[in-house]
Amino acid sequence: MIPLLKKxxxxxxxxxxxxxxxxxxxxxxERLNDELLRILGRALTxxxxxxxxxxxxxxxxxxxxxxxxxxxxxGIKFVASPRHADMLLVTGPVTKNMENALRIAYDCTPDPxxxxxxxxxxxxxxxxxxxxxxxxATCGPVDNVVAVDVRVPGCPPTPLALMQGILAAVRRA
Amino acid sequence: xxxxxxxxEFTPQAGCGAPVxxxxxxxxxxxxxxxxxxxxAGGRIAALWGEDRRRxxxxxxxxxxxxxxxxxxxxxxxxxxxxxxxxSYPDLSGIFPAASRMQRxxxxxxxxxxxxxxxxxxxxHGGWPADWFPLRHDSVHEVGVGVxxxxxxxxxxxxxVGGEGAHEIPVGPIHAGxxxxxxFRFSVVGERVLRLEERLGYQHKGxxxxxxxxxxxxxxxxxxxxxxxxxxxxxxxxxxxxxxxxGVAPPPRALVLRAFMLERERIANHLGDLGALGxxxxxxxxxxxxxxxxxxxxxxxxxxxxxRFMMDRIVPGGVAGDLDPTALRRVVEQCEAxxxxxxxxxxxYDEHSGLQDRFLTTGxxxxxxxxxxxxxxxxxxATGLILGGRCxxxxxxxxxxxxxxxxxxxxxxxxxxxxxxAVRFDEIFESLRxxxxxxxxxxxGDVRVEIAPVPGATGLxxxxxxxxxxxxxxxxxxxxxxxxxxxxxPSWQAWLALEHAVMNDIVPDFPLxxxxxxxxxxGVDL
Ligand code: SF4
Numbered sequence: 141m142i143p144l145l146k147k148x149x150x151x152x153x154x155x156x157x158x159x160x161x162x163x164x165x166x167x168x169x170e171r172l173n174d175e176l177l178r179i180l181g182r183a184l185t186x187x188x189x190x191x192x193x194x195x196x197x198x199x200x201x202x203x204x205x206x207x208x209x210x211x212x213x214x215g216i217k218f219v220a221s222p223r224h225a226d227m228l229l230v231t232g233p234v235t236k237n238m239e240n241a242l243r244i245a246y247d248c249t250p251d252p253x254x255x256x257x258x259x260x261x262x263x264x265x266x267x268x269x270x271x272x273x274x275x276x277a278t279c280g281p282v283d284n285v286v287a288v289d290v291r292v293p294g295c296p297p298t299p300l301a302l303m304q305g306i307l308a309a310v311r312r313a
Numbered sequence: 314x315x316x317x318x319x320x321x322e323f324t325p326q327a328g329c330g331a332p333v334x335x336x337x338x339x340x341x342x343x344x345x346x347x348x349x350x351x352x353x354a355g356g357r358i359a360a361l362w363g364e365d366r367r368r369x370x371x372x373x374x375x376x377x378x379x380x381x382x383x384x385x386x387x388x389x390x391x392x393x394x395x396x397x398x399x400x401s402y403p404d405l406s407g408i409f410p411a412a413s414r415m416q417r418x419x420x421x422x423x424x425x426x427x428x429x430x431x432x433x434x435x436x437x438h439g440g441w442p443a444d445w446f447p448l449r450h451d452s453v454h455e456v457g458v459g460v461x462x463x464x465x466x467x468x469x470x471x472x473x474v475g476g477e478g479a480h481e482i483p484v485g486p487i488h489a490g491x492x493x494x495x496x497f498r499f500s501v502v503g504e505r506v507l508r509l510e511e512r513l514g515y516q517h518k519g520x521x522x523x524x525x526x527x528x529x530x531x532x533x534x535x536x537x538x539x540x541x542x543x544x545x546x547x548x549x550x551x552x553x554x555x556x557x558x559x560g561v562a563p564p565p566r567a568l569v570l571r572a573f574m575l576e577r578e579r580i581a582n583h584l585g586d587l588g589a590l591g592x593x594x595x596x597x598x599x600x601x602x603x604x605x606x607x608x609x610x611x612x613x614x615x616x617x618x619x620x621r622f623m624m625d626r627i628v629p630g631g632v633a634g635d636l637d638p639t640a641l642r643r644v645v646e647q648c649e650a651x652x653x654x655x656x657x658x659x660x661x662y663d664e665h666s667g668l669q670d671r672f673l674t675t676g677x678x679x680x681x682x683x684x685x686x687x688x689x690x691x692x693x694x695a696t697g698l699i700l701g702g703r704c705x706x707x708x709x710x711x712x713x714x715x716x717x718x719x720x721x722x723x724x725x726x727x728x729x730x731x732x733x734x735a736v737r738f739d740e741i742f743e744s745l746r747x748x749x750x751x752x753x754x755x756x757x758g759d760v761r762v763e764i765a766p767v768p769g770a771t772g773l774x775x776x777x778x779x780x781x782x783x784x785x786x787x788x789x790x791x792x793x794x795x796x797x798x799x800x801x802x803p804s805w806q807a808w809l810a811l812e813h814a815v816m817n818d819i820v821p822d823f824p825l826x827x828x829x830x831x832x833x834x835x836g837v838d839l
Contacts, residue, residue, distance in 0.1 A: 143660065147598075147657065147658075147661065151602065154605060189487060190491075192516055193493070193516075193541070193835065194538040194540060194541040195542055195834070196538065196544070196624070198492065198493065199541065199622065200621075201491050202585070205604070206604035206608050207608075208605070208608050218490075220489035221489075232518075235515065235516060236440030236441075237438045237515045237516075237517055238516075239464055240466060241487055271523065272519065272520075276441050276454045276461070276462070276519055277518050277522070278518045278519060295624065298621070
């Protein structure tokens with residue numbers, strides 16, 4: 141137990157604070173978080189739906205919860221059921237085999253709901269967006285299947301871009 | 314050259330890639346006999362895919378890659394085309410159970426079928442008709458939502474478990490966490506799992522169809538996105554296959570840089586998994602610590618390679634980008650720092666009784682099972698099998714640059730979650746050592762050479778990625794574009810092991826066991 145506590149104390153709080161300058165994305169993360177909290181003033185719950193990604197986008201969505209970005213520490217939480225969610229975060233070119241599941245998840249999300257399409261695949265933009273395109277097995281970008289509020293391009297989008305996208309969606313609402 | 318005295322003449326593949334021998338046969342009977350001989354010698358089925366070659370030769374082709382002690386043998390069986398019918402070949406699943414799903418996928422995509430074994434569709438859920446095969450070159454279809462084939466809901470014939478108190482728990486395709494989709498059907502009595510049957514294919518997005526007809530550069534982008542967490546392994550295997558086909562040797566510096574990226578990819582994934590495994594056993598501290606280290610690791614990737622996961626950096630002919638001495642020094646420094654931290658965290662993991670209580674004996678598989686299922690990689694080594702494409706063994710020399718690095722295989726005989734945790738720790742330390750070693754002895758010279766397509770040529774690339782053996786088979790068409798490329802993920806085999814690993818454990822242990830394998834969905838759904 142003692143080594144454990146020592147490690148925790150020694151690691152300290154690494155969530156990127158605003159005061160320090162010149163350390164890459166730190167200020168931006170803090171600013172985004174403040175803004176999110178100001179706008180929401182409460183928690184936001186997100187259901188992530190992988191509708192056909194290569195799992196690269198998922199790696200970055202996972203990173204949102206590391207201590208640097210600390211999304212959950214700021215009241216934004218990934219939930220297990222679409223019924224508990226305010227927002228769907230959808231990745232991948234939507235495969236035919238996931239089309240129905242995505243529609244069901246969308247229908248289960250209570251109104252008013254937000255949908256954020258993640259990645260070049262999910263947005264259908266850039267060179268990567270054309271890679272899979274639409275074919276016998278895929279329906280193409282997310283908005284071919286469900287209505288999308290905000291797109292976060294990138295392959296995969298960085299955690300910072302994801303935070304900006306989530307914020308943009310909330311602002312629009 | 315012959316193997317196991319079977320009458321198939323093999324020729325070694327040229328070039329500096331992994332050791333591969335190619336053989337051509339005409340009779341299904343020969344394939345069957347060869348497969349039995351491989352199995353008898355302790356070998357495994359490494360990959361299986363089909364090919365429509367009616368344009369060139371009025372034939373379909375079945376490609377089987379077997380893993381043997383010396384390396385890999387690639388056997389091609391030609392099947393005469395009979396109009397639109399589905400030609401058949403001998404069922405291999407009785408010899409290698411892992412062949413079953415590959416055979417089913419091959420039938421769904423190419424329309425050549427095994428003459429026995431499981432005939433349920435695998436990748437085809439309801440998105441296209443049973444008599445339409447996407448990888449036949451004359452298969453046309455309309456695209457778009459609402460046009461083309463209707464997307465029908467499909468029924469799947471799960472194996473049912475009877476008996477008093479037995480019931481089913483269906484899970485998925487959308488899982489509770491941030492994870493890829495797939496369906497798990499548990500048959501349970503009380504909390505105890507009697508049987509797990511997986512149904513995958515939800516990520517099937519037509520990768521192989523997109524690869525057919527693509528140029529090398531588009532192929533590089535596609536192959537790097539078969540399974541994003543193993544992008545370097547795929548890119549290298551693809552480059553290796555094309556370089557073997559076109560008779561090009563990448564410069565020594567490029568090979569070391571590739572290994573550099575592959576080891577960085579291995580460490581990144583292991584760090585993330587160790588954190589997630591702690592978390593799944595209610596030790597959130599572990600997740601926080603390891604995700605912090607992983608983020609540091611990825612940030613340096615972004616600085617050095619311009620991409621956090623190093624996508625599209627390994628290309629046919631070499632690598633895109635180079636590292637200067639300052640960058641190499643920073644890598645060495647980072648390795649020192651991360652090594653210290655991981656060592657301290659390992660001590661904490663090892664001494665945490667609650668954690669060990671969840672890890673030990675949970676999700677155990679035996680070495681015998683791992684061999685029967687043709688497994689490779691980290692999870693196979695965690696049963697005690699000394700199996701790894703980067704390490705020397707009697708009769709096998711790893712491809713450069715690993716032939717000069719002397720990689721020590723990490724193994725553990727327990728076969729449970731604890732063993733898979735231990736192997737990950739050991740592999741992190743070994744990869745850190747390799748990174749430091751490569752950084753101080755980086756060969757000078759170019760990092761990329763021109764590669765011109767050789768029409769009609771074929772090649773096979775094998776790379777030991779962080780999960781296990783990643784294989785890419787490629788054939789170049791008469792127009793110099795890719796005619797057929799097949800990527801194979803080690804998860805094909807390991808998914809079967811997961812079904813066995815959960816048996817007799819309880820349902821709440823499943824997330825932990827699943828995470829301890831951390832298999833790719835996208836990599837097998839294609
Ligand atoms: S955008 Fe890139 S990382 Fe995301 S799913 Fe598509 S290929 Fe993978």
